Amino acid sequence: MATFNPNELVRLSDTDEVTLDPDADIRGRKVVDSAGEDLGKVHDLLVDQTTNKVRALVVNHGHLLEKTTSAIPVDAVTRITADEVVIDQNKDRIGGAPAYDPTLVYDEGYYVDVYDYYGYSPYWYDEYVYPAYPYYV
Template identity: 45%
Template sequence: MNVESGTLMRLGDSDQTLADPADDIRGCTVLDRDGNEIGEVDDLLIDPEHRKVRLLRVEHGGLLGIGATPLFLPVETVERVTDEAVGIDRSRAQVAAAPGYAPELVDRDKDLANLYGYYGYTPYWAAGYLPSSRGFFS
């Protein structure tokens, strides 16, 4: 495990809460930049050491949750948030082509770095990281 990146955990599996309850977007629909539905925010992956949300865990596909698969989006992709939806700055095709990430795997740091790189962001543990300027989950 790369000590610099720390361990991400699901907010739902922790005893932590968000400082602002309005930031709890679990259950919201995720829309791409063109308004196409991608899925629903199933959970938020947090960095418990720094107490920051780092990734959205989005369920997509399946029927009534059966057969749905998770995908992960860095919080930096979030462009807007309403009571019902989270808009991201990418297309549905870009999200579908993103590399996989499995938090439970041993090589998760490499996969996480690949995920951040795919979206054009410096990983949050690397030199040169800049938090989202949009102010979501800062």
């Protein structure tokens, strides 16, 4: 297993970086599950600065009176359209996800919990394979 390097992971909005293709920036797009149910919106992207790969979406979800923010591994993304990001998790699963806390951006334990919750291998493990789609640089 490779070692987690927390200094590599940052919110895209906290950098001067941009996507090569402005249409590839999915921030602000609606997030839906495979059944088409609205889950929330992509608030930000967590990017590995060493590899320039998106590792997670920061998604605002919930209803008007109770908004929650969660980090969802990029591995959950199955399709991206001009208006939506489709993920392989359902509304109930997202509703119970570990809440995203920007103060935990450098906490390995938090990311282990997130990846475990969604059923994916953490990106810093040797056996991890970056998803073929979507691919961002």
